[in-house]
Amino acid sequence: MRILDLIAKKRDGGEHTDEELRFLVEDYTRGDIPDYQMSAWLMAVVWRGLTGSETFALTGAMAGSGDTLDLSSLPGTPVDKHSTGGVGDKTTLAVVPILASAGVPVAKMSGRGLGHTGGTLDKLESVPGVRVNLTGAEVLAQVHQIGACLCAQTTRLVPADRKLYALRDATATVESLPLIAASIMSKKLACGAPAIVLDVKFGGGAFMKTVEDARALADLMTRIGRAHGRRVAAVLSAMDAPLGRAVGNALEVQEVIGLLQDPAEADGRLSALVRHLSAVAFLLSGRVGTLEEGAALADAQVASGAATQKWREIVEAQGGQPDRTLPTAPAQVSVSAAADGYITGIDAEAIGLAAMRLGAGRATQEDKIDPAAGIIFHKSVGDAVGVGETLATLYADTESRTRAVTQAVVAAFQFAAQPSPRQSPIYDTLGLDS
């Protein structure tokens, strides 16, 4: 088999065999196929696409390119969760303790944030002492002991994806539905959970701008998982406005702790999405028989304090101190409304970029993060606002940093004379009818 022939085959619109895709992935990962040939193949894929069966085989080959986690020794049905990323999306930090506290094991490996979206690892690391780099053996041991972990993907998992993603990023071949789906699902397959809940976000603050694109990605990822024998469900959720009241690492952890302790006081859209994702996970794992039972179980785990207790156990198991104060920002500056009216929207991407400039995110992979930086919203979409009322507070290491984004944050708010209806962030759920 020659890579040159495979490039030509895809260039001409042909369909690869499973064996060809395994050859491509294995030889590329080993370094036997050079980057300049792989990037030509990737551009041919952006052009010609991949069939379902090609996508399933590519994902499988990528998943098998390194170590894989074997979760079969865990009790019950372990569940994994993945979000395609958004602004203020801290659902993983809440859902994992809820699931684990009810006996559903979760070996959750997360990524870091880049650009306007945050990453679960960065958020978790704002908790003093928490260690996120666990070995495969440590992951298994911790999940056996307390039912969950929240950690970084080990470098030995799915090396093909790491190498391919870096190449796609440098060759304008990121934007291909099958390549995006294969990248995400290869990691989920390698992490070994038999049940997977996907949170596919759409809107201005998400990677997928339209609900149609999000549905297509969700559908393809669901089919990939099933082709590899996994139970998969996908929630389509709106990322038009930031999720919850906090954007920024320690600020979001604080919001999660508050949500688990007193959900009635939490942001309604955030708690609705946390409850729904938990319910879908409970249903997929077989822990409950209906979505309603799943939602009730999630509520119960929170109300009893079991979820909070599980959060503390996870933090402690990973070396953190749950009772230590989270980092706080020396500069805190409020921004206020210039007129009366109703908030009809908050531009999530603009807020994500503002938070990044405050120090909460990375413009490049080398940037350092300020765990205390970010934004707290005092008003949400649908709220009435009077002139001079505080809309948000900006947190950073210096006042000049906050001042640099004040205008952008104010401009992210859209106002109208009449309120628009408050909308649920949950648009649809795929994969529960099978």
Add this chain to the structure above:
Amino acid sequence: MRILDLIAKKRDGGEHTDEELRFLVEDYTRGDIPDYQMSAWLMAVVWRGLTGSETFALTGAMAGSGDTLDLSSLPGTPVDKHSTGGVGDKTTLAVVPILASAGVPVAKMSGRGLGHTGGTLDKLESVPGVRVNLTGAEVLAQVHQIGACLCAQTTRLVPADRKLYALRDATATVESLPLIAASIMSKKLACGAPAIVLDVKFGGGAFMKTVEDARALADLMTRIGRAHGRRVAAVLSAMDAPLGRAVGNALEVQEVIGLLQDPAEADGRLSALVRHLSAVAFLLSGRVGTLEEGAALADAQVASGAATQKWREIVEAQGGQPDRTLPTAPAQVSVSAAADGYITGIDAEAIGLAAMRLGAGRATQEDKIDPAAGIIFHKSVGDAVGVGETLATLYADTESRTRAVTQAVVAAFQFAAQPSPRQSPIYDTLGLDS
């Protein structure tokens, strides 16, 4: 300007500016753009194509990527010639002396053969002592002195093309009309001739399989040349059967020497194409006013012996000995007809591959060539053949080598009970009406 943005622009079907293409070519040639980004751009070009204006700018940037020849000090209008390559195509070796003997200067730089097509340099090197690696200064001096040279492209000319071609060859991005045209024409532009005759071949033994593809390439190359202020004409010629009676390096040189000495005895299709290419070149250079005058001038240069004399001068100027015997093959084996009939075709590609296996060509760029190896045809398309009559003689270093291709050579002949009409190899000529 960022290469990543240019890849994305072409991927999305955008049109590059002249400046963007200059940036691409210059930075890639300098090594500032890595192969893996350029190959993604190349595949996007195979997909989206290039507009005329993009193709003109790309070709110009490539032509300017290294040294260029300045022929302005030569008398008259220098002419260049290029053939897209075929089996038995030795026209350059005849046309250059014909033109130079009539006072039209030709600084001809040629390539080597690969696969089933031969290369002019390999043919010329079968003449004992001939040196083909001349410097730019040597080229100019020789053309000033005797009106012509036949040499290799110096490595300092069009480095962008050498680098791009090697990358295209390794990434299945060769087959793109604008990239093919830009590659050929960048070399012609850099070689400095104000008038250029292109021989674009089509058929089984050529790179372009159909006359439509050949016409599209010829048309695009003609427009590129004109956009850069050159006079360009393109002959579309058939490469369904090998051109002339000889295939193989010394055998083809011998055929050219015979053609120049006694054209009446030469293969009719070969002499017709040599006369036509010469006539077109004479017309483009302004040496004659009509194609008919050009053909008559070509005939006169051959009949007077001036063309033969010029051939000897070129060989001597480059260190060769025109009176020394050309290399001859120790093994010579004839193949005969198995039945009576008329030859209706000779598969040029099959013959080219058989000649390569005899030692006359290269399967890979590292292969050594046997200058004496090849095939002589004793019968042509249209001839009647009786059973047992000799069709061809195979030349190689051992008999076992000839035996290995006997079957393939016999199978390349197509027979019928009735003769098919003999056809001119000249299908059309573009660019003379302007």
